[in-house]
Amino acid sequence: MAAPFNREPALLNFDFYNPTxxxxxxxxxxxxxxxxxxxxxxxxxxxxxxxxxxxxxxxxxxxxxxxxxxxxxxxxxxxxxxxxxxxxxxxxxxxxxxxxxxxxxxxxxxxxxxxxxxxxxxxxxxxxxxxxxxxxxxxxxxxxxxxxxxxxxxxxxxxxxxxxxxxxxxxxxxxxxxxxxxxxxxxxxFTLPLRQVGNGVVDAFVHVMEQYMTHPVNAPVQDRWAEGLLLTLIEEGPKTLSEPDNLDVRANIMWTATMALNGVIGVGVPQDWSTHMIGHELTALYHLDHAQTLAVVLPGMLTVRREAKRAKLLQYAARVWGLVEGDEDGRIDAAIERTRAFFEQMGVKTRLSGYGLDAGAIDAVVNRLEAHKLVKLGEHRDVDAAASRAALQLSL
Amino acid sequence: MAAPFNREPALLNFDFYNPTxxxxxxxxxxxxxxxxxxxxxxxxxxxxxxxxxxxxxxxxxxxxxxxxxxxxxxxxxxxxxxxxxxxxxxxxxxxxxxxxxxxxxxxxxxxxxxxxxxxxxxxxxxxxxxxxxxxxxxxxxxxxxxxxxxxxxxxxxxxxxxxxxxxxxxxxxxxxxxxxxxxxxxxxxFTLPLRQVGNGVVDAFVHVMEQYMTHPVNAPVQDRWAEGLLLTLIEEGPKTLSEPDNLDVRANIMWTATMALNGVIGVGVPQDWSTHMIGHELTALYHLDHAQTLAVVLPGMLTVRREAKRAKLLQYAARVWGLVEGDEDGRIDAAIERTRAFFEQMGVKTRLSGYGLDAGAIDAVVNRLEAHKLVKLGEHRDVDAAASRAALQLSL
Missing domain, CATH: 3.40.50.1970 (Rossmann fold)
Known part of the structure; x- marks a missing residue:
C-alpha cells in the first residue's frame, strides 16, 4: 500500500472506490x-x-x-x-x-x-x-x-x-x-439449508476478523465498525437458527455480510488473510466448505500469533465479548474460546476431526502451502509453514 | 421511501449507491x-x-x-x-x-x-x-x-x-x-482556524444524529456504525483543539465527517433533519455559521421530542455517553446536557444569546418556517411551528 503518516502506528493512505x-x-x-x-x-x-x-x-x-x-x-x-x-x-x-x-x-x-x-x-x-x-x-x-x-x-x-x-x-x-x-x-x-446459513455467518465473521484482528493503527472508525459487525453476527446469527422465519434477522445478517467485505472497514488498516489462504488449501484438498475451513483455522491462528496481535485481541475481548476481568492472557484465551464456541453454535465444526481428518491432513496442507510459496502470510508476512502447522495442530 | 418488511418497526427497503x-x-x-x-x-x-x-x-x-x-x-x-x-x-x-x-x-x-x-x-x-x-x-x-x-x-x-x-x-x-x-x-x-475545526466536528456530529436519533427499526449495523462515529468525534474532536498538530487526529476527524454523510449509516432507517431545516433559516436570517445553528437547535429539539425518541435517546445515553444508572428521564436529560456541553467544548455556542440574539429571533425563524411551509418536519412529520418554537426557546 502506501507510506504511513508521521509515525507508526498510524492509519495508512488508501484509495476507496465502490460503485455497486x-x-x-x-x-x-x-x-x-x-x-x-x-x-x-x-x-x-x-x-x-x-x-x-x-x-x-x-x-x-x-x-x-x-x-x-x-x-x-x-x-x-x-x-x-x-x-x-x-x-x-x-x-x-x-x-x-x-x-x-x-x-x-x-x-x-x-x-x-x-x-x-x-x-x-x-x-x-x-x-x-x-x-x-x-x-x-x-x-x-x-x-x-x-x-x-x-x-x-x-x-x-x-x-x-x-x-x-x-x-x-x-x-x-x-x-x-x-x-x-x-x-x-x-x-x-428463507429456503436456505441451515448448513449454508451457518456457513454464511461464519464466513462474514472471519472476513471482518481478517481486516480487524491485526495491530492498532489509530483507526477508531474502522475498529468500531468492524466490532459493530461482529456484535451483530453474534446477536443475530443464532436467531437465524432459532427463528428461521424472522425477516428482520435475515435482513440484518444479509446487510452485515455485505458490509463485512465491501472494503469500507478495511481502509487504511493492515490486513491478515492468512486464515483464508490456508483454508483455500483445505478446501482444494478435502472439499470442506469454505466457512468450515475458516472455522478450523482461525482459532488456532489467533492462539499462535497472540503476541503480535495482543493489543487487538484484548480490545476484541473487551468490546466484542465483554471480557474485562482477569489477567490479559486469560482474557485472550477466553475470547478465542468464545469465538470457537460461536462457530460451533452456528453449526460449523472447528476441528479437523469433525470432518474426518487427522494429522496427515496438516502435513498435506503445509506441503501445498510450501509448494505454492504461501509461507510469508499475514499482516507482518511472518506466518511461515511452521506457524501454519502450529495453528492447525491446535484444531486437530 | 418504500414499505417496511413484515411489521413495524422494521428496516425499510433501500437503494444505496455511492461511486465517489x-x-x-x-x-x-x-x-x-x-x-x-x-x-x-x-x-x-x-x-x-x-x-x-x-x-x-x-x-x-x-x-x-x-x-x-x-x-x-x-x-x-x-x-x-x-x-x-x-x-x-x-x-x-x-x-x-x-x-x-x-x-x-x-x-x-x-x-x-x-x-x-x-x-x-x-x-x-x-x-x-x-x-x-x-x-x-x-x-x-x-x-x-x-x-x-x-x-x-x-x-x-x-x-x-x-x-x-x-x-x-x-x-x-x-x-x-x-x-x-x-x-x-x-x-x-492544519491551517484551519479553530472556529472552523470546531464547527466541522459539530456539523458531522449532527449529521449522524439526524440519521440515528429517531426510533428503533431493528437496524443494529446502522445503529452501531452511527454510534461508532459519535464516539470517535467525542474522543478525537477535543484533541483537534488540544493537539492541533496531530495528523492522526485530523485523519480520524476527516474520515468520520465523510462517513457521517455518505449515505451508509442512513440506509433503511427513518431520518429526521428538522434541526437542519430550522438551522438553515437561522443562517439565512442572521448569518450564523451552519454548525452554530445546529448546536443551538439540536439540544432543544431532543428535549421537546423526547417521547417519540425515548427508546433511541436511552440507547444513545447508554452506548455513547455510558449513562446507565438512574431513572430513564434522568439519563435522557443527562445525555442531552452532555451533547450541549460537547458542542460548547468544541467552541461552538449553543444558545441564541451567545450570538447576540433574543426571543425576537425565534419569532422571525418561526415566521419563515411557516412561510416556507416547513411545518411538518422530522421523521414523523410532526414537528410543527409550535414544536420548533419550543425547541428554540430552550436555547435562548
Whole structure:
C-alpha cells in the first residue's frame, strides 16, 4: 500500500472506490428491469437449481421479460475454471453483452471471471488467475441477485476460482469486475439449508476478523465498525437458527455480510488473510466448505500469533465479548474460546476431526502451502509453514 | 421511501449507491492527475484564498499541469446562487468540461450546482433548487480536494445553495452530482482556524444524529456504525483543539465527517433533519455559521421530542455517553446536557444569546418556517411551528 503518516502506528493512505448499486429489501428483484441496458442480450447464471424451487427464478425471469436471455445453470460451490470456460464460449457464440448472476458467492465469483475472460482476447484466461486480475483490461457488465449472504462478492471486485484439474484455488480482483448492481432481498434466504446459513455467518465473521484482528493503527472508525459487525453476527446469527422465519434477522445478517467485505472497514488498516489462504488449501484438498475451513483455522491462528496481535485481541475481548476481568492472557484465551464456541453454535465444526481428518491432513496442507510459496502470510508476512502447522495442530 | 418488511418497526427497503472514489492521506493531491480526462478544460473553484497560504493551491496546480485551467475563486460560505451563476457563464464561454472544487463543503456544494446548471439548457437554473434536483438530466463531471472536514459533500450527491436576493437557503440532490473523486489529505486541515475545526466536528456530529436519533427499526449495523462515529468525534474532536498538530487526529476527524454523510449509516432507517431545516433559516436570517445553528437547535429539539425518541435517546445515553444508572428521564436529560456541553467544548455556542440574539429571533425563524411551509418536519412529520418554537426557546 502506501507510506504511513508521521509515525507508526498510524492509519495508512488508501484509495476507496465502490460503485455497486445495492437494491435492498423484500420485492426488490423487480427493480432490476430498468438497470439492464435496453436491447442487451443477457446470460442468467445460477447454481444447482434451488432458485427454481423458491420462486427467485420466476421473479428474475419476469424482471428480464424484455430481453433475450440465455441461461447457464450449474455453477458449483467453489466455482470451477472448467465450468466457467464453457460459459465463456457461449457468451461469445451468443454475443451476450450483460451477465446476471443469481445465487451466492460462488455464482457471483464465477460470473466475475466470465465477465473478464469473455473480453480477454486470444490469451489463455487462466492468466487472469496467475496475475491476480492485474491484467484485466475490460469486462462485460453484470449484476447480481444474491440468495446467500456470506462472501460479500455482491459488493466487491474480488473472486476466487478453482481449477479442478490441478486442485488450485486462486483469487483475483480488479475494479472492472464490480457488479453494476446487486439485489439483496432477505426473503430469498428463507429456503436456505441451515448448513449454508451457518456457513454464511461464519464466513462474514472471519472476513471482518481478517481486516480487524491485526495491530492498532489509530483507526477508531474502522475498529468500531468492524466490532459493530461482529456484535451483530453474534446477536443475530443464532436467531437465524432459532427463528428461521424472522425477516428482520435475515435482513440484518444479509446487510452485515455485505458490509463485512465491501472494503469500507478495511481502509487504511493492515490486513491478515492468512486464515483464508490456508483454508483455500483445505478446501482444494478435502472439499470442506469454505466457512468450515475458516472455522478450523482461525482459532488456532489467533492462539499462535497472540503476541503480535495482543493489543487487538484484548480490545476484541473487551468490546466484542465483554471480557474485562482477569489477567490479559486469560482474557485472550477466553475470547478465542468464545469465538470457537460461536462457530460451533452456528453449526460449523472447528476441528479437523469433525470432518474426518487427522494429522496427515496438516502435513498435506503445509506441503501445498510450501509448494505454492504461501509461507510469508499475514499482516507482518511472518506466518511461515511452521506457524501454519502450529495453528492447525491446535484444531486437530 | 418504500414499505417496511413484515411489521413495524422494521428496516425499510433501500437503494444505496455511492461511486465517489476517495484518495485518502498525506500527499494524495498528486494522485488526481490521471483521474482528470485527457484534454479536459478544467475550472478550478475555491473560496477565500486560504489555499494559497497553506500550499494546497500549488499542489493542485502542479497536479493539473497538463490541462488548460480557468480559476474561479470567491465561492463564499453558504454559497450564493448569484456567485455560482457567474461561474456558469464562464464555464459556457470557456467550454469547460471538468470542474475541480478545492475547499470545504461550500465550495463543493457550489460546484455541484454549477455542474448541473451548466447543462440545464435554456431553463432558469433556480428551478433546480425549486425541484430539489429531481429535474437534473445531466451534469459536468467534477472532483474535489477537501480542506475542511464537516459537511460530507465530498462523498455524497447533495448540496445546499443560498439565494442572497431572497435570503432563501435550499437543498438539492441528484445521483448525477456525486464527485468522481475526492482527495482527503488531513494535513491540509492544519491551517484551519479553530472556529472552523470546531464547527466541522459539530456539523458531522449532527449529521449522524439526524440519521440515528429517531426510533428503533431493528437496524443494529446502522445503529452501531452511527454510534461508532459519535464516539470517535467525542474522543478525537477535543484533541483537534488540544493537539492541533496531530495528523492522526485530523485523519480520524476527516474520515468520520465523510462517513457521517455518505449515505451508509442512513440506509433503511427513518431520518429526521428538522434541526437542519430550522438551522438553515437561522443562517439565512442572521448569518450564523451552519454548525452554530445546529448546536443551538439540536439540544432543544431532543428535549421537546423526547417521547417519540425515548427508546433511541436511552440507547444513545447508554452506548455513547455510558449513562446507565438512574431513572430513564434522568439519563435522557443527562445525555442531552452532555451533547450541549460537547458542542460548547468544541467552541461552538449553543444558545441564541451567545450570538447576540433574543426571543425576537425565534419569532422571525418561526415566521419563515411557516412561510416556507416547513411545518411538518422530522421523521414523523410532526414537528410543527409550535414544536420548533419550543425547541428554540430552550436555547435562548
Amino acid at each position: 448499486q445495492i437494491l435492498f429489501g423484500k420485492g426488490q428483484i423487480a427493480a432490476i428491469t430498468p438497470l439492464i441496458p435496453a436491447g442487451a442480450r443477457v446470460m442468467m447464471l445460477y447454481g444447482g437449481g434451488s432458485i427454481k424451487r423458491n420462486g427467485v427464478y420466476d421473479e428474475v425471469k419476469a424482471a428480464l421479460g424484455g430481453h433475450a436471455v440465455v441461461e447457464f445453470p450449474g455453477i458449483e460451490p467453489n466455482p470451477q475454471y472448467e465450468t466457467l470456460m464453457k460459459a465463456v464460449e457461449i457468451v461469445k457464440a451468443e454475443r451476450i453483452d450483460f451477465l446476471l448472476a443469481v445465487g451466492g458467492g460462488s455464482v457471483i465469483d464465477g460470473t466475475k471471471f466470465i465477465a473478464a475472460a469473455a473480453l480477454f482476447g486470444d490469451a489463455d484466461p487462466w492468466l487472469i488467475l496467475e496475475k491476480g486480475g492485474r491484467n484485466i483490461a475490460a469486462a462485460l457488465p453484470f449484476g447480481s441477485v444474491l440468495t446467500l449472504p456470506a462472501t460479500g462478492s455482491e459488493m466487491n471486485s474480488a473472486s476466487v476460482i478453482t481449477r479442478a484439474a490441478t486442485q488450485e484455488k486462486r483469487p483475483f480482483a480488479n475494479r472492472l469486475v464490480f457488479p453494476k448492481f446487486s439485489v439483496l432481498d432477505p426473503s430469498t434466504t | 472514489q476517495i484518495l485518502f492521506g498525506k500527499g494524495q493531491i498528486a494522485a488526481i492527475t490521471p483521474l482528470i480526462p485527457a484534454g479536459a478544460r478544467v475550472m478550478m473553484l475555491y473560496g477565500g484564498g486560504s489555499i494559497k497560504r497553506n500550499g494546497v493551491y500549488d499542489e493542485v496546480k502542479a497536479a493539473l499541469g497538463g490541462h488548460a485551467v480557468v480559476e474561479f475563486p470567491g465561492i463564499e460560505p453558504n454559497p450564493q446562487y448569484e456567485t455560482l451563476m457567474k461561474a456558469v457563464e464562464i464555464v459556457k464561454a470557456e467550454r469547460i468540461d471538468f470542474l475541480l472544487a478545492v475547499g470545504g463543503g461550500s465550495v463543493i456544494d457550489g460546484t455541484k450546482f454549477i455542474a448541473a446548471a451548466a447543462l440545464f439548457g435554456d431553463a432558469d437554473p433556480w428551478l433546480i433548487l425549486e425541484k430539489g434536483g429531481r429535474n437534473i438530466a445531466a451534469a459536468l463531471p467534477f472532483g474535489s480536494v477537501l480542506t475542511l472536514p464537516a459537511t460530507g459533500s465530498e462523498m455524497n450527491s447533495a448540496s445546499v445553495i443560498t439565494r442572497a436576493a431572497t435570503q432563501e437557503k435550499r437543498p438539492f440532490a441528484n445521483r448525477l452530482v456525486f464527485p468522481k473523486f475526492s482527495v482527503l489529505d488531513p494535513s491540509t486541515t
